Amino acid sequence: MMNKLNIKAIALAVSLGFSAGAMAQTMSKTDYTASQNKISSDYKAAKAACASLSANAKDICVAEAKGGQKVANAELEASYKPTTKTRYQARVAKAEADYGVANEKCDDLAGNAKDVCVKEAKAAQTTAKADAKAQMKTTAANSTASEKTTDARSKANTQAADARKDATADKVDAQYAVAKEKCDPKAGAAKDDCLAQAKAHAGK
Known part of the structure; x- marks a missing residue:
């Protein structure tokens, strides 16, 4: 049912x-x-x-x-x-709804497996929200360039690029948090190596 x-x-x-x-x-x-x-x-x-x-x-x-x-x-x-705003809000609602369910499902786990699950759920939410924000900013930037002047188009492209850059940074940080959590069960040199790889992959 x-x-x-x-x-x-x-x-x-x-x-x-x-x-x-x-x-x-x-x-x-x-x-x-x-x-x-x-x-x-x-x-x-x-x-x-x-x-x-x-x-x-x-x-x-x-x-x-x-x-x-x-x-x-x-x-x-x-x-x-x-x-642009209502479409953005709809995408955010979907991200939050998915996160709410995923987070609850993590309660069936325990220990590090649960911690990783929670971080992954949060990373997925962060990714979805970052993409939604980037899309909203890009749409807004393009609409301001509707007069099609060279200056307006250049400004719109810059704003869109900045939005995508911000979204990428948010997503990288979220995935880095997941990678670090997965290193927790390890110890000594193995943990240090795991953390070093996570940091390198994230460009930290």
Whole structure:
């Protein structure tokens, strides 16, 4: 039951995302409100299904239900009012929802395996958010260059390059944190070598 509801929530979010362009042209306030009510109803049904579970399985189920609702609402907003900001917010909602579920799943582990799992979940979230921010900044930079002057295009390209550079730095830092965590179970020279490789790979 849980998987069916989760798939339903994900399908709703995806369908809203893929139909953003069409809905932006045709969605009325009435349709928007109806979609909000449908998302709320689906969330309540998904959360209710979690009641039969226990321990961490229940926590994961609730995280999936909440994440699905947040993503669906963000996608709906991006469809109803398509702007650079709402599309960015939809991508951030997806990153946070994925992180919430992944982080809960880490609770099934223990020791270093759990620590690595948490770091990997955080790295995935950081990567998704960094890409979303880079995309938003690039889009904004390009829109300011709409007059097509040489100076504007040059400035837009510089801003886009800076955005990609910032995103890459954030992602490298997140992956470095994962690599360091994986070195923890080691000791002595093996740990030193592991940390040195992690640092070199990250360009630290």
